[in-house]
Every structure is written in C-alpha cells, then in structure tokens.
Amino acid sequence: MHSLYMVLIDPFVQMVSAPDLFLQTIWEGLVAGVLYALIALGFVLIFKASGVFNFAQGMMVVFAGLTLIAFQDLGVPAPLALILAVGVMYLMAVTIERTVLRPLVNQPDIILFMATFGITYILIGVGEMIFGGEPKDVNTKAFMLPQGSLEIPAFGGFVQLQKIDIAAAIIAALMIGALAFFFQKTRIGRALRAVADSHKAALSVGISLNQIWVIVWFAAGIVALVAGIMWGARSNVSFALQVVALKALPVLILGGFTSIPGAIIGGLIIGIGEKIGEFYWGPLMGGGIESWLAYLIALGFLLFRPQGLFGEKIIERI
C-alpha cells in the first residue's frame, strides 16, 4: 500500500506543494528538449530526402562542434571560424555524396543505413586524429551568447532561467521555422520531398539526385553545427555526445520520422518527460531514469501509434 502511494500519489503531492520547483523542472526539460529537437531535426532532414536513417547525425554534431572549436583555438575570430566551420560542413556533404551516396544510388535503404554506420566510424577516426579525444569547451563569449541567468519569482519561490538556454530556444525555433517553410513552399523543397518518395520518378522529371543530396547533407550539417554550439555552450563537446544524440531516435518515433513539427514536439515531450520522471520518480528507483525513460515512452508509441504524432500514415494498397 505504501509503495503504491509513493508511486501514484506522492509525486503529484510534491508537484503541487512546491510549484516553483515543478516549473523549474519543466524548464530544465524544455531546455533538454530543444537540444533533442535540434538533433532530431538533422535526422528528419536526411530521412525526408533520402528515406535513410542517418546514424552519423550524432557524430556530425560532435564533428561540427569540434571543428568550430579547433578554428577558435587557432586564434581565428569567431564569425570567421563560424563561416569556416560551415565551409567544412559543405565539404563533408560533397564528399559523402561523391564517395558514399552516388555509388549506392537505387540500393535498398538498409544498405544506405549501413553506409551511415561507416560514415560514423570514419568521422570518429578522423575526428580523434585531428582534434584529439579529450572534451573541449566552446568559447561562448566570442559568439556574444548571453551569460548568467534570470530569476523569475513564481509561487513564492523563483524559477531560474539560464540566458544561454533562452537564446538556444529562440535560435532553434527560428531555424526550424525556416526549414519547415523551405520544405513546404519552394521548388527545391518540393524536389527534396520528391527525391524522398521515388528516385526514378525524380530522375525522370530532371531533378538531379546529386545536387539534392548535397543540399540535404549540407543542411543537416548546419543543423548539427548549431546543435554542437548550443550543446558546447552548456557543457562541453566530446565524443560521448554522440551517444546522447541517439536520444533523437525516441524523439523521432514520437514525432514521426518525416515531420519537422513532430521532431520539435517530440523533442520537448521527451525532454520534459525525462526531467519530471527523474526528479519525482527517480528517487524511488535509485535514480538514473533519465537514460531509459525516453525509450520506454517510444516503445509505448510504437505499440499504439507507430507512425508517430505527425508522421504520414502509410497506406499500402494490396
């Protein structure tokens, strides 16, 4: 009886009795969620345009972050370092298209998926060779990202908001809005979706697969760079981040693999769910809920709504 009370009732009593703490938890969740959403967005971009789950996206975040830091460490001023890092992302997109995607055109998706594993390990190898294995910090001051925190009084207590988190949320929102618009409303956006649906039909109307793939991987690279900066500004960039990036997988299952709004809302739900679970239910099980709760939520979705919240429902005619 007591344990039932502890699981089903006590956490809610705590939430109501300390609403400021509850708000703080939600905020922390939102912040984590924005980062998940940004990483998931990179996956969605590539999935939409090539039907491939890009396992390397997490590593691209790390690689992009480390590239930027390396340029800064060389004494390059921040804006120039940013431009150079974008340039490196472009080169990476072109290289991947030339050496991996082009030879594998029209192969089954699973082959391309395996190829992205290969890309991951090549990036890890090259990354460690160039940047070394130790974690590194992004010089946030150089990017004029705000520091410090705001304290907002609420319910007798206060909620503490890091300014950098607010900045991250705004940048992510702008970026996502721009991408969604681009995908839905422009010729290139339409070509991207066309390539995702059918390679041969896209070829027959004269869409260049090569060009589209470069654009998509480049866009995913830029998203990775932004995610890398935001992550690096909060803690640091290390190769371990790659594993955290796989949290994007439950986010995508929740939001739907093909939906940009889905990536956002999925990210936020997972972020908030994790923090609340960890804070209120974690102590009951000795903590550590955060690392697996997302996958549990995703499992529930797979059982009842496999296309996710916003994914296209696939109807197969037989």
Add this chain to the structure above:
Amino acid sequence: MNVSVQSNPHTLAKGDTLLAVENVSLAFGGVKAITDVSFDIKKGEIRAIIGPNGAGKTSMLNVINGFYHPQQGRITFKGETRQKMRPYVAASQGIARTFQNVALFKGMSTLDNIMAGRTLKMKTGLFWQLWRHGPAMREEVEHRHVVEEIIDFLEIQAIRKTPVGKLPYGLQKRVELGRALAMEPDLLLLDEPMAGMNLEEKEDMSRFIIDVNTQYGTTIALIEHDMGVVMDLSDRVVVLEYGRKIADGTPAAVKSDQKVIDAYLGVPH
C-alpha cells in the same frame, strides 16, 4: 497550355526524325534484353512499341531516357547523337515519361506532383528560394498557372490537394501523365498507360493521348498491350520479340505480318 518556354532552339518540322535508335544492344550480364534494334520516331506521330512479355519494350524506353546504358548502338535525339543518354540530359532536352507501375511522389498532393514536373523550367536560385520572395514568388505563380491548365485539361480539379497515394490507380496514372505534360516535352514516353484500367478509364486515357498529340503536337511513343487501343491510336508500330525487332510499319501492315502473328499466337514446332 500556353507554351511560353521553348526548350529547343532549332525546331523540327512535322515528319522529321525526332529520335533514332541505331543498332542498340543491351545486356544484363548474360541476359540479352535488346539485340541490335534500330527504329526512329518522327516528329508529331504516335509511335507504338508492342511485343509479348519480356520482349524488351520497357528496357527500350529506359535506354531512350537514360536509365539504362546500352553496350552498343547510338541514340540520336534532335540531331544530336549520343552513345548513351543520361536521365538529366534526357529530361532537360525534352523527353518526359511515365512508368509501368506508376512512380509518383506518394506523400505529395496532385498539385505538388505536377509542379515537380516544372522543376527544370524553374530557375530562381537558392537565395530567393529561401525567402520565397521576389523572383521566386513570381516564378511560382507563373508555373502554377501552367499546372492549373494541365489539371483542367486532365479533368482532375477535384483531387488537386489530395495526396496521390490515396488516389485510385486510374487517377494516379492520370496524375503521372500530368506530371510528364508539365515538362512540356518534345517526346513523351508512355509505358503501358492503360494497364489495369477499365474500359471507361481506357477511353478517357486514349482521348487524352490523342488530344496531347493533336493540340500540342507532342510526339508520343507508347507501350501498350491492348491491341485495339494500339491499332486505333498509333501512326506506326514497332514490334519486338525476345529483344529483337521483328516488324515495323503501319498498324494494318503489322497486324497482317506473319512473324507478328506467330510471335503472339505461337508457331507449331
């Protein structure tokens, strides 16, 4: 349809050779799909390619629009001779096609599918595209105009916004034709445009094919199994069997050709 963009600088007169394939051979490993086939397509005609299953008809279309690269032979389109086509070159030179098993962009609406056919006609760069403003917006409106005319022509106004994956097969084929027409092609390749259709749908499709040919002067090459349709529609017919050409001529001539009759009905051994 107001043809505003002429893709071809030197215009051919009706009856000139638009496309010629010469001595084309195509093999996949040891399997010979096409052996030493030559024929031509004249501007303004409806040319049918017929033959029993596995005769190499679809392979021939794939060679013409560059999906397959023949080991031997040459392809001459609009006076330019190539050893092999490439899909992008074929599309930009004015060859459009439909597929035997409908290849549409299933997640996209009818409108977006047909708009995708305008890809090569749209020129604004990434910069304007990003803002969807100025030239990009003007261009979008202009091309939407053409697409709406095609939608009217094919009588598919009601399904303009429907994702094509949800449409019945007959309508999907019509949308696919619309996407090919949006390219304002000089040569339209139709791979079994009436497969799986009922009589009424077949009649509609025949009417569209004839209208495209007469109103816009589009040259059409089609593969079809319904002999009645082929004989009614086409000006000239080429017959393939086991990857070889066995007859070429008017429908009437081909119909009475002994080799063709043997190919379709079999010969006693």
